Amino acid sequence: AFNYKGNILDDPNATLFRYMRAFNHSSSADNPIAGLARVFESLTPLLKPFDKEHAMLHVQHVNEIRKCIKEERERLANEGVDSAERNLLHHLMLGTFLEKAEDGKWHRRGLSDEEIVAHINSLIGGGLGTLNASIEFVIHMLAVNPEAQQRVYQNIMDVCGNEENPSDKQLKELEELDKFILETLRLLPCAPGLARTCTEDCEINGVPFRKGWVVRIMLCTVYNDESFFPKPEVFDSDRFTTEEKEKRHPYTFLPYGQGPRMCPGYHIGVFQTKAALVKILRKYVIESSPQTVDPLPVALRPMLSPKDGVCVKLTKRT
Numbered sequence: 208a209f210n211y212k213g214n215i216l217d218d219p220n221a222t223l224f225r226y227m228r229a230f231n232h233s234s235s236a237d238n239p240i241a242g243l244a245r246v247f248e249s250l251t252p253l254l255k256p257f258d259k260e261h262a263m264l265h266v267q268h269v270n271e272i273r274k275c276i277k278e279e280r281e282r283l284a285n286e287g288v289d290s291a292e293r294n295l296l297h298h299l300m301l302g303t304f305l306e307k308a309e310d311g312k313w314h315r316r317g318l319s320d321e322e323i324v325a326h327i328n329s330l331i332g333g334g335l336g337t338l339n340a341s342i343e344f345v346i347h348m349l350a351v352n353p354e355a356q357q358r359v360y361q362n363i364m365d366v367c368g369n370e371e372n373p374s375d376k377q378l379k380e381l382e383e384l385d386k387f388i389l390e391t392l393r394l395l396p397c398a399p400g401l402a403r404t405c406t407e408d409c410e411i412n413g414v415p416f417r418k419g420w421v422v423r424i425m426l427c428t429v430y431n432d433e434s435f436f437p438k439p440e441v442f443d444s445d446r447f448t449t450e451e452k453e454k455r456h457p458y459t460f461l462p463y464g465q466g467p468r469m470c471p472g473y474h475i476g477v478f479q480t481k482a483a484l485v486k487i488l489r490k491y492v493i494e495s496s497p498q499t500v501d502p503l504p505v506a507l508r509p510m511l512s513p514k515d516g517v518c519v520k521l522t523k524r525t
């Protein structure tokens with residue numbers, strides 16, 4: 208989407224791959240430096256020199272993004288790009304947004320290169336870890352829930368048949384896979400909490416909140432609350448049938464957040480997860496192997512991720 212080459216299978220030394228590893232390590236809850244910075248925020252400047260590899264790769268990563276923008280600006284100036292072929296980078300480069308000036312009037316302006324770099328960086332940061340973790344979690348859950356896997360597979364075959372690349376419309380119709388992914392995100396939420404800053408003093412249900420406080424909403428505790436999800440420890444994708452969803456308050460399950468800061472990658476995230484799983488499930492049966500550990504050990508890096516990867520057995524379908 209940004210012309211940024213990060214195909215790990217072609218190039219295991221790709222900057223993007225190395226940067227994401229360093230970023231994850233650096234923000235992992237089990238990294239003592241990150242842990243100290245979290246508890247004693249004021250120590251962050253002193254701790255930064257211990258985070259050398261991440262800092263070095265961050266510079267390389269940002270330079271790669273700048274290079275993509277420069278190359279694309281030249282291409283746009285020399286050849287132009289057909290509107291049907293515009294990718295996200297083109298939209299960021301050509302689009303305008305409304306900004307309130309000091310005199311209080313609104314005006315439109317384009318994004319500067321540094322603003323485009325920041326947007327790309329946050330889309331990559333927000334998108335890669337969550338997608339990887341959620342696909343890995345679903346693969347694990349498919350392995351340990353063979354009957355539900357069979358229902359998902361049957362639904363894929365009924366809707367997509369033997370088509371190599373399912374269409375958007377077909378992906379939307381994969382209801383069993385939808386339910387399976389949602390139940391996986393309930394038990395293994397890659398984003399287990401949300402954070403909001405109070406913009407004014409207020410009181411909710413007798414609890415005072417002061418302006419400037421950062422409030423963390425731990426969704427994972429709601430997902431394990433028996434009054435919303437009976438027998439919460441049991442994997443049951445039928446909790447996400449339309450009828451069951453309607454019985455619950457909509458805010459009891461927010462895997463992509465809520466409100467104006469809701470995940471902007473929601474649609475692409477769902478589509479990519481489903482497209483990847485359709486490809487895998489049509490070729491392979493996913494089973495537990497002697498190395499499969501269930502419940503899966505997880506770690507916060509900074510998304511909830513499998514602690515030591517996911518081990519399953521893949522058997523080619525005949």
Ligand code: HEM
Pocket residue numbers: 329330331333334335337338341397398401402461462463464465466467468469470471472473475476477480
């Ligand atoms: C399984 C996939 C994903 C999950 C579960 C997920 C989950 C979330 C959650 C819970 C938030 C916080 C929302 C809030 O505070 O209300 C968020 C924010 C964000 N996500 Fe995702 N996400 C996923 C995929 C993606 C993808 C693919 C992208 C980029 C293409 C992306 C980009 C972002 C960004 C940029 C933010 C910050 C938004 C803001 O602060 O305004 N996410 N995501």
